[in-house]
Amino acid sequence: MKRILFLMVTLLLTMSALLLTTAPVLACIPARWTGGGTIDTAAIIPAGGVKVTHGFEFHTTEGPFPGPYPIPGPNNFEVNWGGNHFHLTQLSWTDDVMNPLLPLPDPPTAPVNEVYGLGVGQLNGVDGATIYFHLTDVGEPGKNDFAHIEIWVPGANRNTATPILLVEGNLKSGNQQAHPTNK
Ligand SMILES: [Ca+2]
Numbered sequence: 001m002k003r004i005l006f007l008m009v010t011l012l013l014t015m016s017a018l019l020l021t022t023a024p025v026l027a028c029i030p031a032r033w034t035g036g037g038t039i040d041t042a043a044i045i046p047a048g049g050v051k052v053t054h055g056f057e058f059h060t061t062e063g064p065f066p067g068p069y070p071i072p073g074p075n076n077f078e079v080n081w082g083g084n085h086f087h088l089t090q091l092s093w094t095d096d097v098m099n100p101l102l103p104l105p106d107p108p109t110a111p112v113n114e115v116y117g118l119g120v121g122q123l124n125g126v127d128g129a130t131i132y133f134h135l136t137d138v139g140e141p142g143k144n145d146f147a148h149i150e151i152w153v154p155g156a157n158r159n160t161a162t163p164i165l166l167v168e169g170n171l172k173s174g175n176q177q178a179h180p181t182n183k
Contacts, residue, residue: 028062028095030181031112033135036078037174039147043081045166050082052167054149058117059181060094066118067093077119077131079149081165086129086151088121096178103144105137110178113137123164128154134168135176142175 036055043050056077063069068090077088096115105113114136123129134148148168152158 028060029097029111030062031060031096031110031115032179032181033058033060033096033115033137033176034179035137035142035145035174035176037142037145037147037171037176039149039167039169040143040172041167041169043165043167045163046082052079052081052149052165054079054147056088058088058091058094060096060112060115060117062095063093065093065095069093075119077117077121077133079131079151079165081167084124084165086121086123086131086165088119088131089127090121091117091119093118099136102136103138105178106139108177108179110137110180112178115178123151123154126154130156130158132158137176137178140175142171142173145171145176147171147176 034057039052043052058075058077059072061071071091071094075088075091079086094115094117096112098112099114102113116134119131121129121131130152132150136146138144149165150163151165152161152163
């Protein structure tokens with residue numbers, strides 16, 4: 001009986017050691033992202049073919065979701081659609097990766113090709129709006145880069161409220177570029 005107990009304890013210890021060594025490592029790679037453009041598909045919200053343009057420069061830093069935690073700047077993100085304007089005032093959370101399923105981001109050479117972010121800002125000059133974005137840089141031309149952007153009105157809970165803007169697609173014009181953080 002003692003031997004069986006010993007074997008069971010050994011097995012459990014081995015399994016927990018394996019779990020520890022194989023647990024996914026969530027690591028945001030520090031980088032800088034610049035660019036923007038026009039998204040080639042109509043917005044899902046609001047429907048009806050509204051043109052969406054965006055432009056940004058921001059940095060990425062590891063931190064707990066959904067933040068906020070300090071992220072070195074400058075961090076800017078602007079979105080325009082249907083007479084509306086979103087202006088980022090604080091980047092709250094970022095995560096980026098080199099996704100092996102996507103093409104490399106070169107040029108320029110960069111450590112990542114895909115980024116996610118959350119932030120708050122002004123919608124038409126009013127504080128308290130929220131933005132979530134998911135972008136890729138798969139090199140050039142920029143028309144192969146992808147952008148998904150959601151924006152909520154000031155005060156809305158992004159977990160429960162319908163966004164005022166939801167758009168995703170490749171770029172029709174412009175370019176999104178990842179850079180090493182020091183370039
Ligand atoms: Ca690109």
